[in-house]
Every structure is written in structure tokens, then in C-alpha cells.
Amino acid sequence: MSRAAIVVAAVACAACSGRMPVLDPGGPQAARIATYWWIVFWLSALILAAVVAFLLHTLAHRRVAAAPASLVEDTRVERRLALGVAAAVGLTALTLVVLLVTSVATGRALRSFGGTDPLTLEVTGYQWWWDVEYWDPVPSQRVRTANEIHIPVGRPVLVKTRSLDVIHSFWVPGLHGKKDNIPGHGSSLVLQADRAGTFIGRCAEFCGVQHAHMQLLVIADQPEVFDAWLQAQRRSAVVPTDAFARHGFDLFMTGPCALCHTVLGTPAGGRRGPDLTHLASRRTLAAGTLPNTVGHLAGWIIDPQAQKPGAQMPGNAFGADDLSALLAFLGGLS
Amino acid sequence: MSQRALDVSALPTIAYGPRASIWWGVLGLVAIEGSALAIVGVSYLYLRQNFVAWPPPGTPLPALGAATGDLVVLLASIVPMAIVDRLARAERRRPVAIGLGVMVLLGLASLALRALQFAGALGCRWDSHAYGSVVWTLLGMHAAHVLTSTLENALLMAVLVVGPVERKDFVDAHVNAFYWYFIAAVWVPTYALVYLAPRFL
Amino acid sequence: MSSTVGPTSTLAPGEAARETLDRAALERVWSTPPGFLGWLTSASHKSVALRYIVTAFGFFALGGVLAALMRLQLTRPESRLIGPDLYNQIFTMHGSTMMFLFAVPVMEAFGIYLVPLMIGTRNVAFPRMNNFGYWIYLFGGLMLWTAFALDIGPDTGWFAYVPLSGPAYSPGKRVDIWAQLITFTEIAALVAAVELIVTTLKMRCPGMSLNRMPLFVWAMLVTAFMVIFAMPAIMVASTMLAMDRLVDTHFFNPAEGGDALLWQHLFWFFGHPEVYIIFIPATGFVSTIVSTFARRRIVGYPAMVLALIATGFLGFSLWVHHMFAVGLPQLGEAFFTAASMMIAIPSGIQVFCWLATLRGGRIVMRAPLLWALGFIALFVIGGLTGVMTAAVPLDLQLHDTYFVVAHFHYVLIGGALFPLLGAVLFWLPKMCGRMPDERLGRVSFWITFVGFNLTFFPMHLLGLGGMPRRVYTYARDAGLTTGNVVASAGAVVLTAGILVFLANVAWTLRRGAPAGDDPWGAETLEWATASPPPSYNFAYLPTVDGQAPLWSTQERPVVTGLRTDVREVLITDGVDATPDHRHRLDGASVWPFLTAVAATIGVVTALFTPWGVTIGSLLALVTLTGWFWPRGAPAHETVEQRP
């Protein structure tokens, strides 16, 4: 039975590893961990197979119990059994030493990555979204975004994790293990993407009602693409000239939106919700809950609680025209 | 049956110290409460790491007067408690009752001194900061033990005065003494941690 | 039924008449008062333990319903069946119920039932405390479930991490309910632990030195010691949490010098040993069952005992492996990885000793053994995935994912529930005097085994696929749907298996064939008395000269000279169990029940105001005075002394 389970497991692992971010590493850190996984996995499979085989063999060749139990023991048999146990324990200890050494070696390797010029990000967890700041010695060159991280391929990225409310955990399984965002404690990890692509990240520590909908995207681009993106993100928003979008802008500034959201270059400076300066350039809404399309954005603005019950964003009863104007303004925030 | 029987009818019905099962029960209680106090003590040291100054600025060093008096009372109380212990083993009803009365008074004295510590000597409230929270908890937990044991002594004294008295009541007096030794002894590290450690840490 | 131990004992006619008289006297003294009052006041370890077991299985059923609801919600992606607020309450209630109201109590309850029988005495050391512990446990469980029914169920997980569970992010009384549940649980568990330690150390029958104690008794002893040193940590932590919420202390407020990680350290210093508190008694079940049905003693008794003790110690040195993702110093990581892996050695010793015992024995294949064998396979899987999560690099990926959910269900269901169900079948004949149905026992095993693997094996893959724990839903395109559908289907099979098992138990209680004293041909002393055992357990306390008294061909003397007109037991030396003195135990009393009521009033009031502590203490003072106030002891124990 269990032997069958192991075969199923091995086959399933092999078949699905393409869909399993942990086993489909996109960078050197995740690759080291995946290598270690396969060492442990095959050793474990071997041990399980041995134990189950021994057990089944024992049962298949069991002696029939005719007489009642007795305390008379054959010393030769006892000796053989004790030796067997001792040998198995010795083997176990040996296996554990191997696993411990490889574990420590993997840990050291993970720490050795980093390089001299990492891209530095500060990722702050909030209930239930991510605030991301690209660090730069010049304050005006820093970039703030939300729920979406762009990184250049081949360059180490130093992610500083922190939180200002409850504990979250930053986890992008395709690139590295997780690191907790703990209020009062800063922590960090270095990750790197070796190929371009999109990696899904998640909050891994239970953080309240909408823990399930607290995702982020890590998008690895070629360095020149990344640089262009970063430059674009540094630009402030401009007040729309088009009258319709301008109406939307006014609604945003004088209505409920600006109390919680920031749009750089405008009076909106609220910090309770994500920075929306470049909202239209992002792929998802509401921390990975919805794709960023006009329809979904409209639905989200009107009734966020239907999509993400418990989220901090309240519902807004805009009329159809006002909503279209607002969407026109938001659509221009690229 | 005499051939195949182990006759225990000649054995005594009362025992003191580790021979008695209740002594082991109290030892279990001591282990539990000792661990709990130790864990609060470790938490105290853990929280210390989060502070530059200990106690934090604006909070004075805890005043030593009442606490040291408490230390003297608790350590001195070991003597009458030990006398009660010996009298109990001799099963002397009235002297044990009187001794327990003395212990109740000493326990109340300790609690009065503890009240002074809360009222002034600590120099902060439990909700001032984490330092205040942890020192209030340490002192409060220990005070709860003093109060419990004092109530036990009072109850046992009442039993001895009113009666009917059983021989096992003397075993109870004996284990009360055991528990009290623990309470008095554990005040020494608690005192050192709350009152002396901030002067060095 | 024989009054002596060993297969060959006989009694002369005169002695038989004497025994009949003694039994009648003992029955008068030891029996529990009839009716509702007797139920409230019982001081019998057997009736209290049975109540404990039935109550614990009641909570197990409730926890199981919650698990089914979670599987129902997770069967489809983006399901709207159960909202996030309710789902969070459900998984918190599931974890808290299974850990605090089922697993620990049921294990201790088996200890309370079996230990006095296995060591050959009449009751536990403090029978009234025992009853008090049960009521506290019951009231704690009722409080939690009443709160849940009123939509005040705790919703921050069974680990209740601050600051999420703190005053700023969990308004209302939900978390306070959880913190007070801990108060109840810890009191009940500690009472039972002290009970078991003192009973084991001071009340073993003459001749049962420590090196002759049955392995199950050893397992319960180690467990009880772990409870004593683990529970204070959660007691302190939950008190700090309750105070942070109720009187505004700052233990976990980083802005005032408090620390969120202090909670994690304290919680896991309790939380990890907690797992062993559940698992070690299960190894005791397995040792007993394997030994009985292999028809031989366990291979390597000293190694088994040392392994239990080593597990007990090591269990306290690896709590940090729940915290690798917070970022620790490298040396600390290496130490805790090493410690976590090292605990595989004592576990390995036990597994290899059981395998060797089966190898060297003559196996009688019966349903309880089947559950024990299933345990071995599942526990090896759970142990191996445990080693995986002990390695820091891998844990950074696996931590807080469904891989971990799979891991600990393999350890807790495979490693503890399977042996427990085996133990239920094994000791049911002793507890009710009737034999369970063999075929239903086997059928329920296979259904449960298949259902269990179907439910939890895919969760490993879900974890590797990136599914975090404690999420109420997942995206359509996340690639997690198949695994979740399989797991939910497995849960249906698993439930069916458990239901067949319970049907077997119900059938046994009504229709089972009479069992006789020792239907399995087992080795330990509980099988030397009637099934179910009389209120006084043994007419004459036995004596032993080896580890397997019932398999010995030597005839052993029995203890005489204990009074039969009061509840007298024999207290023996802690190490070699030589008789020391006779001791009168307390009988039935309503005061433990009233004290539990007083404590409950205090604790529930303390949800709202700190004055609850004062109110509870004053009420308890009254009831405790009633409890300990003398009410006329037998003449030989009163002191005829000048006042």
C-alpha cells in the first residue's frame, strides 16, 4: 500500500514538478534548495521502502502462534534481533549526519549569494497587500509601488522585509524560501532570477481575514527592460487634460479615494492603501485577487467586499458617468 | 493463604517526606510553579534586550526598602515553619495550631510589604511599558503563591482548632511547610531579578 | 477469576469464602454512589476516565465536522460557500479542539484508566482532584463551543500569533475565549499529569520496580513529566496575552519594548513538546499491542525506555524549528536543525524495536494489531517529512504550506489516532466486558487507511505547489484544484472509515460476545482482573517479579492486610516498589464539581473584567474549604489528644 503510495508520489512529483514552483526554480537560491529537496526525497523514499518491505516480508513469513505467549527466549535469536536493531539505528544516525551536513552546506551556500551591488527593495506587509519601495541613495529616485515587483535577470536582489501591523511572510517559491515580516524586527533575504518570467509570491503567515488574497507578482525582465520600467516608475502622474478624465481626477481628489491612496504629483497622499501612481502599469488588482482590467477595476471600486470580504477598502456608490470618468483617470496612470 | 500472601496489615498508616504520596503531589506543584516563575524570569531577560536603559527612561530604579523587608520576613519565616514541621511530625495539635497562626501573621506581613512595593517601590504601572508589565507580573505571581499558602495555613489552623482532627492533618501541615520553603526560597531569585538586576544590567 | 496472578493459581475452599466476603466489603466501600449525584461526585479512576474518553471523542466528532466543512470549502477554487471570517474561526476551532480538547485529554484519560490497573492498585493517588480535572476540562470545552455557536469563536489559529491576536488587531472577545480555553486545558492537563506521576511512583504493587514497569506506564510517566514542564510556558504566555488584551500590559507591543517573537518562543516551547505529549502515549499503545500479538516481550526494553526518556528531553530542545523563517543566527539554525534531526534516533529505535519484535515473535493477526501496523507505515512517512522540515533551507520553502499540514496529520493521525483506535479495540473488552467485531475492525481499518492517505498525501504536493496554510480559498489558475478535489474525496472515505469504526464500538457495547478476563492473552496486570474491572480493581493487590506478570509460570503471592472498610491503598517505594505504608484515599464528593463551577465562573467573568480573578478565587476559597474540611475519619485515624 505505502509502496504504491511512494511510486505514485514519485510519478506525481516528476509529472507535476513543472507546475510546482518549489521544484521549478527560477534562480540559484531556489535551485540549491530544490537540489537539497531531491537528496532528502530519494533518501526518504529509500528508507520508507526498506521499512515497508521489511514489515511486509515479516508478515508474509510469519510463524503461526499455536501455543500461548511464553517468556522463554532463544538467546541466539535475541542477539540477532538486537544486532539488527543496533545496525538500523546506526544507519539512521549515519543518514542523519549526511542530511545535517548537506543542510548546513546548503544554508551556507544560500548565505553566500548577494554580490556587491544588489538591487535593494523594502517590502512592507499590510493587511492585506504589499508595499514595495525600491531603495536609492537619492530620495527622489526611490520608487514606491504595490503588489508587483520587477527585477532584472541575473542581478541579486536584497529584499528587506518588515511590517507595521501584524506578522506577514514574504514568499516567492520559484525564487527562494520565505522570510517573515515581523513588526519591530527587520529581516532580509537575497534572491535572484536567472531567467525572465513571472513568479507568483504569497503571504505565507496567517495575517487575518484576507490572508488568502495577499499575493504579489515578481516579474523578472532583461536588465534593459527593467531599467526602462524603473525610469517610468520614477515619473509622477500628470493631471489629465482630457475633460472626461479630468472629471475623474476631480472625483478622485475630492471624493473618498485620496484619503487612503497616493498618486505622486497630485494632492492625493493617503497611505492607508496602495500607491496608485502607476496603477495602470500593473497586472493585478487587490494584491493578486483580480486581473487589472477596466471591468474588474470598476467592480472593485463599487463593491470590493464582494471580491475580498473584510478588505480595508469600503464600497463606493458612484453613478455610471462618474465611475467611467474615474476609470478614465485611473486608466491613464501608467 | 499465609503461604502465598504478603501481609501488610502491620504497616503504618501515616508517613512523612518523600514516603508520602501527598509530598510528591506538592513536589509536582512546586515543579509547575517553579517553571512558570522561571519562564517569566526568562521573559524578563528577553525583554531586556529591547531596551537601551533598564528600567526605561522616566522610570526610577525599584526602591529596595519594602522588598528587602519582604526578603527578611520570608527568610525569617522559614524558622517558625520548620518548627511547625517538627511539631507536626510529633502530632502535637495545639502547638501546631499556634505555629500556623504565627505563619499566617508572617504571610500577611509579607503581603502588606508586597502591597507597598506595588504602590510605590516599583515606580511604574503595569501598563507603562514592557518593563512595568513584566516586573508587576513577577511580583504578582509570587504574591499569589504567598496568599495561597497563607490561606492554606489559615484553613489548616481552623481545622486543628475546631476538629475533629485526623492524623493526616499533620501530614498536611508538613507539606504546607514544604510548600512554604519553596515560596520563601524562590523569593530570593525573584528579588534579585526585580530589584538587584536593574542595577547591573 | 482468580485472586492471584499467574495462570496456575488456585484457592482453597475456605479462602474462597473469605474472598467472597472481602469482595462484598470492598464493593460497599469503593463503589460510586448511584444516579446523577454519583455521576457528579465520582472518585473512581475508571468512571472519570471513561467520561473523559467519551467526552474527548465527542469533541473529536465536532472537530471532524469542522474538518469536513473546510474540505467542502476547499473542494472548488474561489468557493463562496464559507466566508473568510467563518473559515478562520473554523480552522482555529478545529486545531484547538483536536489538540486541547481531544488529543491530550484522551491520551491522559487512557492513562488514568489503565495505569492503576497496570501497576496493580485500586485508584489514582488523588481521586477527587481527578474528578475536578474532568469538570474543568468539560467546562472549558463547553465554553469554547458555546462561544463558537455565538459567532465569538477564536479566529487567529491555534497558535494565536501576536500581534494579530493582540488587542490592536483582534477586537472583541474571540481571542480572550481562546486564551481562557488554555487556562482550562492547562489546569486539567496538569492535574492529570501530577495524578499519573504520583500514582506511578508511589502506588505500584510490590515487586514492580521501575525496570519492570510496562512500557505503556513508562510512556505515560514521561508524558506526564513533559506536561509539567511544557504547560507552564503556555500558561505564562496565554496569561500575558490575556493581560495585554484586558489590562493593557505591553508584553507584545514592540512600541513599548514588548516583543512579538517572545510569544513564538513561549508558544513553541510548549507547542513542540505538545506533539510528543500526544505521540508518546501512542507509542505505549503500540508497544503493548505489538507485544501481545507477537506473543513475546518487546525487543530491547531498556532501549525503549531510554528512547522514551530521550524523546522527552529532546522534545524541549527543538521548538525553534517552528521559527526558521523569522531569520536566526546561523549557529542557532545549525543547533536546532541538529536537535530536530536527532529526535529521529529515539523514534527510530522504537520503530526498529517493534519491527524486531514482530520478526522474532509468532504473530496473531487481529484488528488492533492492524491499526498498530498501519501506524508504523504512516509514522515513518510523517517522521521522514519531519526530518525534511527540520532542515533550515528546505523548511524555508515548506514552512506554513500544505506540506506541513500533510506532515503533522501523518504524525498526529497516523502516529497517534491510529494507535488510539487500535487501543480502543484492544481495551474495549476490558472496559465493557464485550468483544469488538473482528471483521468490522479490519474493514474500518482499511477504509480509514485508504481514506487517510487519499486525503493527506496530495497535501504534500499542494504544499510544493505553493499553497499556504490557513487560506480559505485559492485561485482558479493556481494549479491547486486537482489536489484539493482528491483530498476532499479522500476525506469522505476517511469519514466513512471512522463511522464504521464507531459503529463497531456501538455494536460491541450492546451485542459483543462476553470477553472474559484476558481475551487477547496479554501480559499486563489489567488482564488479571474481571472485565469490566470491579470498583476496587483487585480483591487482593497482586505482586510481580518480572515485566510480563501474566506470562510468568511462577505463582506469585498477593497482598493481604489492607483494610476493607475504608478506601485503603498500599503506598510503595518509588524505585523498587517495596511496601511502605497503608494510605486512606478520599471518597466521592461533590466539592470538586463545585470548585470547578467556581473556577469556571471566575474564568468566564475574567473574559470581561480582571475582577473575575478575584470573584473566582473567593468562590473557590469557599468550595475548597468545603472540600478539605474534615468530616469524621475512621476512629483509628482521629487523634485522641488533649486540645
Added chain:
Amino acid sequence: MSRVAALACVMLALVACEREHRRFSEVAPASGRPTHVTPQPSRNPAEGNAWAIAQGKQLYEAYNCNGCHANGGGGMGPALMDATWLYGSEPQDVYTSIVEGRPNGMPAFGGRIPDVQVWQLVAYVRSMSGQTRFDVRPARSDHMRVKESEQARRPERPVTAAPSGRP
């Protein structure tokens, strides 16, 4: 007897739901454009609900009420915990103050803060001076301690009185 017990259970359930229930899905009425909304003369749905008051507490910080009312102690704006309230301390009064604003600096937040949140703020503001039920008032927050928490606050019954020199 059993009917009494059943009734008690139902009442207990109502009490619990009232105090604990989390209403996520309430959609605010029209708030797209700043308008003067007259307060509904109903009781405040947030008043007896622990979660709603805690939300109000978070909003109080997020909307920077502290900027003028510094933790309720007053600064540029009046104190919110003393015995004399300029414009009344009943829920409707506080609601009107927030939505319509008041002379001498209190802006009108009508149309900027959804109604649900205004009621949450109202309940929180009243809890600062202990005017709501003791078992739903917030405990300390995870900030520096500047004053006793709302739950530790002794209830105040403020009187409405315009001080001299002001309209």
C-alpha cells in the same frame, strides 16, 4: 423552565452577535461627490460592536484625526475626552460634526468618508471618553503609550456647552 432557558440562549446569541459580528458587506450610500448629508435619526449600528469600534480606531489614525485632536487630548482642535462638548456628544451630534464640519477648522468629511466609516468613527470617538459599553471599547494599540486605553477609561457623561466667545 426549558422555555426560559431557550429564551436566555436566544438573548445571549443576540448579545453576542451584536457585540462581535463583522459586517463586511455593507455598501455605503452615495458618496461620490461631496454633499451635505443630514444624519439619519437612527441609532448608531457601530456603537455596540467591538469590531466596528476597532475599525473606527484604525480610521481615526488613518484619516489623521490625531493631527488636530491629538489622541483625543486636543490640540488645534478641541479635546474629545473632557466633560464639556461644544456640539453635543450624542451619536447624531458627532456624526453631524464629522459629515458637515464645524466652524473654526473642522472640515466637512461628507462624501469623502463613506457613511459606514463615519458611524464607526462616531462610535470610536464616543468610546474614547467611555461612553460606549465597557465590553466593546478598544484595548491598547500597538503604539507608544500616551494615555490609558479606551477600555480602562472611566465613563464620562459630557454636557453640551458652547464656551464663551464662540458662536
